[in-house]
Amino acid sequence: MEAVKRPRGVRYRLKKGPKIVMIGVLFLLVGFTFYQSQQPKVRFNEEKIVEYGDRFEDAIASIVNQDKSRFDSVEVVSMDTSAISTEETPTFEGSIVATFKGNTKTVNFQFSVKDTQAPVIVSDVTSIDFSDANPFELTTLLETVSASDPVDGPLTLTYSFDDMKETRKLTAEEFSLAVRQLVYNRSYAFSAHATDSNGLSSSKHFDVTITDGGMKSVSSLSEEEKLALINDFTAKYSTVYDVTNDSVIHESGYDSKIYPASMTKMMTVYAALSILESNITPAWNNKEVVTLDTVYTVPTTIDYIHASDASNAGIWGNDVVSIRDLFYGIMLPSGADAALALSEALTGSSDGLVNKMNEIASELGMTRTHFANATGLHDNNHYTSMKDLVTLLKSAWQNDAYRLIMSSKVYVTDQPYVNGRHDVFESSSLSMLNMMGDDLVVASKSGFTDESARSLASVVIVDEAVYFIVVNQSNQDGLGLSAVTDTMYLINQYIK
Structure with a gap:
């Protein structure tokens, strides 16, 4: 059978046709590549953060360079290019037109405006001497302090004492009144604080030295006078206990009967915390659990204590206080009024807390201890020992x-x-310990009655090692420093 022959022209067309198509595609690709090479490139791969007050032109130029864009010119459209609004923290959307070799490209973008600048606090002074002779010196200081923010403008300042563990801040008026209650002849550190509407904060430190017009004071002692007082050790009873190694490294009359005076209040606070942590629900608090934040109206039954020789925190019947206020009123100013008020709040009577104190003493094995009151006022049946006070502190x-x-x-x-x-x-x-030059005592509780003389229990920390020091019956001196200087003597002898 004879084979059919295809015309040569047909074979040619079938064979060459795809080549023509391929060549056309190639020309298109080359043309498109050339076209693309002439187009501007402006990439926005993520949301951009711009600081308040930046100019959009600067921000865009920075972004374009960062994104390796290619352009001859770039212009913002559909957006004001003046300074960014400082009224809020908005998000802006807009677009830009980029030009390259006569070609243009429009790109949409988004800016989030953020406030990253904290307020600025300025003052003409950083320290001031505040005296009884001119109680408005502090007000003068506060008037020189101001705060401003790039976004919010002028800001209201608040104040706090740097030595406060509870960091509640005070208004200028509250702070000014508070400072006038402090003890004279001492130095205090405090800070002014400002916070803007976006939560950014700044603080500035100040020093206030309070004087009383020339009376002999701790602050006026020379270093030689301080050293002489420290080296004149007078305590009849004393102990240094190494908590880290559970050992007594010094003792004098360690197990002797002593009168603790206001060192009693170390147990007062501990017993009260024990009751508080048991989640009591007294009737006066509508059967709700009492916490440190609970507000309490002090009963007038505690007012009699102000007629005694006891130290007080200035708390009277019908005062409205927090439970936290009473705890600190006991420990810091050694307030007998605060101790009675806290006992009433937690137990319903002034004796209820004493019962808990004796209960805990028994549980801890404080065999040489009996408490007759929560205040530390002298009573022949109110006593302890150095050993038992160490046991309590442990x-x-x-x-x-x-x-x-x-x-x-x-x-x-x-x-x-x-x-x-x-x-x-x-x-x-x-x-007083700080003013005498000590920086190792981190906590202390003093006491004084005629029977106990000057007494002091202290916690000392050196290189993370913890020590307890207790002195009792330190001889009295005109500045009331004997227990303080005796404590410093023991630190020098047995710890440093």
Whole structure:
């Protein structure tokens, strides 16, 4: 059978046709590539953050360079290119037209405007001497302090004492009133604070030295005079206990009967915390659990204590206080009034807390201890020993709330119970230790009666090692420093 022959022209067309198509596609690709090479490239691969006050032109130029864009010119459209609004934190959407070799391209973008600049606090001074002779010097200082923010403009300042463990901030008026309650002849550190509408904050530190017009004081002692006082050790009873190694490294009359005076209040606070942590629900609090924040109206039954020789925190019947205020009122100014008020709040009577104190003493094995009251006022049936006070501190110091209270130098009350004013409590023993040059004692509780003389229990920390020091019957001196200087002597002899 004879084969059919296809025309050569047909074979040619069938064979060459795809080549023509391929060549055409190739020309198109080359043309498209050339076209693309002439187009501007402007990429926005993520949301852009712009600071308040930046100009859009600067922001866009920065972004274009960052994104390796290619253009001859770039112009913002559909958006104001003036300074970014500082009224809020908005998100802006817009577009730009980029030009390259006569070609243009429109690209949409988004800017989120953020505030990253904290307020600025300025003042003409950083320290001031505040004296009884001119109580408005502090007001003058505060008038020189101001705060401003690039977004919010002028800001209202608040103030706090740097030594406060509870960091509640005060208004200028509250702070000015609070400072006037502090003990004279001491120095205090405080800070001014400003926060803008976006939560950014700044603080500035100041020093205030309070004087009383020339009376002989701790602050006026020379270094030689301080050293002489420290080296004149007078305590009849003393102990240094190494908590880290559970050992007594010094003792004098360790198991002897002593009168603790206001060192009693270390147990007062510990026993009260024990009751508080049991989640009591007294009737006066509508059967709800009492916490440190609970507000309490002090009964007038405690007012009699102000006629005694006891130290007080200035709390009277019908004052409205927080439970936290009472704890600090006991420990820092050694307030007998605060101790009675807290006992009433937690147990319903002034004796209820004493019962708990003796119960805990028994549980801890404080065999040489009996408490007759929660205040530390002298009673022949109110006694303890150096050994038992160390036993108490070993247990109490493990409690977080207890450590915070005992180690506080200054505390400003939650409630403005004194003529509408927040009161200020201060640890005079910690202040005097600091002024005498000590920086190792982190917590202390002092005591004084005629029978106990000057007494002081302290917690010392050196390179994370913890020590307890207790002195009792330190001889009195004109400045009331004997227990402080005896403590410093023991630190020098047995710890440093």
